Amino acid sequence: MNIMLKLENVTKIYPGAEHIKAVDELSFDLPEGEICTVVGPSGCGKTTAMKMINRLIPLTSGKIYIDGQNVNRLDTIELRRNIGYVIQNIGLFPNMTIAENIAVVPKMKGWDKNRITERAERLLELINLPPEEFMDRYPRELSGGQQQRIGVARAMATDPPIMLMDEPFGAIDPINRDHLQNEFLRIQDKVKKTIVFVTHDIDEAIKMGDKICLLKAGKLVQFAAPETMLTEPANDFVSDFLGGDRTLKRLNLLKLKAAMRPDPPVIMEEESPEKAKAMLTELKVDNLIVVDAEKRLLGYVNHEALEKEADEVRKVTRPTDSFMPASSSLKDGLSEIFTHDLGYLIVVDDDKKVLGVLNTEDIREILRR
Ligand SMILES: Nc1ncnc2c1ncn2[C@@H]1O[C@H](COP(=O)(O)OP(=O)(O)OP(=O)(O)O)[C@@H](O)[C@H]1O
Ligand SMILES: [Mg+2]
Structure with missing residues (x-):
């Protein structure tokens, strides 16, 4: 230097x-x-x-x-x-x-x-x-x-x-x-x-x-x-x-990038709803992020969405606005978490590829450091 x-x-x-x-x-x-x-x-x-x-x-x-x-x-x-x-x-x-x-x-x-x-x-x-x-x-x-x-x-x-x-x-x-x-x-x-x-x-x-x-x-x-x-x-x-x-x-x-938990569990759009349900149970989470082959964010599925008849997760995927670019501030991220119902924020890059997730507990943890 x-x-x-x-x-x-x-x-x-x-x-x-x-x-x-x-x-x-x-x-x-x-x-x-x-x-x-x-x-x-x-x-x-x-x-x-x-x-x-x-x-x-x-x-x-x-x-x-x-x-x-x-x-x-x-x-x-x-x-x-x-x-x-x-x-x-x-x-x-x-x-x-x-x-x-x-x-x-x-x-x-x-x-x-x-x-x-x-x-x-x-x-x-x-x-x-x-x-x-x-x-x-x-x-x-x-x-x-x-x-x-x-x-x-x-x-x-x-x-x-x-x-x-x-x-x-x-x-x-x-x-x-x-x-x-x-x-x-x-x-x-x-x-x-x-x-x-x-x-x-x-x-x-x-x-x-x-x-x-x-x-x-x-x-x-x-x-x-x-x-x-x-x-x-x-x-x-x-x-x-x-x-x-x-x-x-x-x-x-x-920045969100510094605070997020990287590589969250995601499911590909063409997977079966059965697999999605199994993942929800196994991971003990309420919803799963759905992505395409490029790992770009498409939305999420939860138990309720997966009740519907479908052969692919894609068909029951719900859209979400609960995402932000990794360069955004934690302050903007926090405000976004409170405005959407997902309970957490999906952190994406400029191509909307999923990089990580962040919830209020993660933010509290960061501030405590
Ligand atoms: N030409 C000068 N002759 C005598 N005193 C000066 C002169 N220029 C500045 N000072 C004094 O030096 C001190 C520092 O002044 P300076 O202009 O560096 O402050 P500053 O931090 O830039 O303030 P500001 O935020 O108001 O711009 C002040 O007390 C000021 O009155
Ligand atoms: Mg000055």
């Missing part, structure tokens, strides 16, 4: 404000390809910490290494070109088109025109804005959320290994924000950047972070994976900051 970003006792004292350390002996290691969300109360030093990484703010003391190189030894201009930066409130240039906005850093790096255009088109596709429709528009002709996405695309223009994002979704309403977060995570899954992501929203920090860096008055209070922070908060400040609903937050974070 390569450490892409390393902070070592990083301290910032602003001139004229010598009585406070805006950032106080901050140290952490961030592995390549991970997102670190930086969170904490207003004024705790999040923006300051972030801006020291690309040297927009000079360090008072301490060291920052990117991929093993001390940033103080790197040329500032080169450094900034090699770090994608998304500032608060988007910061697109209003007098430039979307294509020109995205092209700013590639141009500075001396890329040729074709390469820049190709790159801009690819990035727009990545963020789900059709290039032919958006390339030549101006920022004011886009919605806030679309502008935000362009901000992210622009920061990714020259494929920098590290990205710094200061409250990138701060100004967006909750619904679009959720959408942007999901889209961002989908992209990150492919591009695997090392990202420092500032937010003041603890839910966003938990959702987006592989690691959370929680600051208080410039000091690091806890640096940990979200699940660890939720189960083992370092002190009362952390548990207060996480809120009283830590268990629910864990439900939101955990």
